[in-house]
Amino acid sequence: MTVTDETPAQPTPGSPTPAVPGGAPVLEARGVTMRFGGLTAVKDVDMTVNEGEIVGLIGPNGAGKTTFFNCLTGLYKPTEGQVTLNGEVLPPKPRAVVVAGMARTFQNIRLFGNMTALENVMVGRYCRTSSMALTSILRGPKFRREEEATRARAQELLDFVGLGGSAEHLARNMPYGDQRRLEIARALATDPKLILLDEPTAGMNPQETRQASDLIFRIRDSGLAVVVIEHDMRFIFNLCDRVLCLVRGEVLVEGTPGEVQSDPRVIEAYIGGGDDDDDAPPRDDDPTTGADGIPNAPMTTEEQP
Numbered sequence: 275m276t277v278t279d280e281t282p283a284q285p286t287p288g289s290p291t292p293a294v295p296g297g298a299p300v301l302e303a304r305g306v307t308m309r310f311g312g313l314t315a316v317k318d319v320d321m322t323v324n325e326g327e328i329v330g331l332i333g334p335n336g337a338g339k340t341t342f343f344n345c346l347t348g349l350y351k352p353t354e355g356q357v358t359l360n361g362e363v364l365p366p367k368p369r370a371v372v373v374a375g376m377a378r379t380f381q382n383i384r385l386f387g388n389m390t391a392l393e394n395v396m397v398g399r400y401c402r403t404s405s406m407a408l409t410s411i412l413r414g415p416k417f418r419r420e421e422e423a424t425r426a427r428a429q430e431l432l433d434f435v436g437l438g439g440s441a442e443h444l445a446r447n448m449p450y451g452d453q454r455r456l457e458i459a460r461a462l463a464t465d466p467k468l469i470l471l472d473e474p475t476a477g478m479n480p481q482e483t484r485q486a487s488d489l490i491f492r493i494r495d496s497g498l499a500v501v502v503i504e505h506d507m508r509f510i511f512n513l514c515d516r517v518l519c520l521v522r523g524e525v526l527v528e529g530t531p532g533e534v535q536s537d538p539r540v541i542e543a544y545i546g547g548g549d550d551d552d553d554a555p556p557r558d559d560d561p562t563t564g565a566d567g568i569p570n571a572p573m574t575t576e577e578q579p
């Protein structure tokens with residue numbers, strides 16, 4: 275896997291003023307429940323994300339993490355419960371949620387493979403442009419001005435995620451780690467207040483994972499709140515201000531990384547949670563964990579590309 279040596283540029287994707295961690299609530303989910311027929315995938319979940327926070331969502335396979343993300347971002351209409359962004363109730367419609375200021379990436383990368391990196395980011399920007407269909411067809415001066423501004427902003431965001439030199443590369447030819455960063459750039463192009471990242475390091479090597487961690491810190495420092503789903507415990511405990519552990523659709527534990535990491539219920543949930551305990555949190559007596567109690571190797575459950 276190729277890793278770019280480019281040093282990411284420092285322009286901010288959003289507000290130039292870093293938010294104060296633990297400031298006002300940005301996202302509030304209350305009593306979110308999602309049932310598929312007889313299966314309750316998410317049950318009465320509350321989550322608050324404050325300005326300047328990085329919140330982690332962990333849990334064994336099938337715990338309901340992605341379903342919860344889908345409820346937050348309007349892909350699913352929750353069976354019960356409500357989601358507000360900056361105090362406004364979000365309709366369960368993906369485009370409305372993006373326009374309101376929430377962006378996301380997906381567990382399985384969803385880029386336009388035959389478009390360049392720059393074009394992929396420009397697509398993300400179109401929810402903030404005003405050109406109507408007729409303006410686009412006529413390609414008048416207003417359209418051209420907006421197109422130029424969109425292109426410039428997309429390039430700025432590629433620079434920000436460290437892909438400035440890959441603007442003209444076709445997305446499908448880019449290394450896997452770069453594709454994940456490109457997805458983040460496209461999400462940032464929508465000018466979100468909050469970004470949800472679904473397994474941003476899946477399939478990454480350790481160096482790419484460190485770069486991803488640095489990038490998420492820079493996104494937070496630019497004024498965005500961040501929610502991350504990850505199976506890599508070292509990554510999540512080093513990154514997050516707060517962590518929620520979901521088990522069978524319910525919040526089992528919420529706390530600081532230290533509190534969650536050492537909670538016996540979390541350890542039990544992972545160990546008793548199924549055959550695959552690769553994503554179990556570290557145990558004190560586990561020789562594969564470091565002195566900090568965090569695993570020495572990343573533990574991912576998604577197949578490597």
Ligand SMILES: Nc1ncnc2c1ncn2[C@@H]1O[C@H](COP(=O)(O)OP(=O)(O)OP(=O)(O)O)[C@@H](O)[C@H]1O
Nearest residue numbers: 310313314315333334335336337338339340341342
């Ligand atoms: N569209 C759907 N229809 C029916 N059941 C679903 C659907 N989506 C998810 N589920 C079920 O809901 C439960 C939660 O799945 P979900 O993918 O949200 O878990 P997860 O915590 O994200 O898992 P992983 O870590 O493996 O990605 C699982 O039992 C899953 O099979």
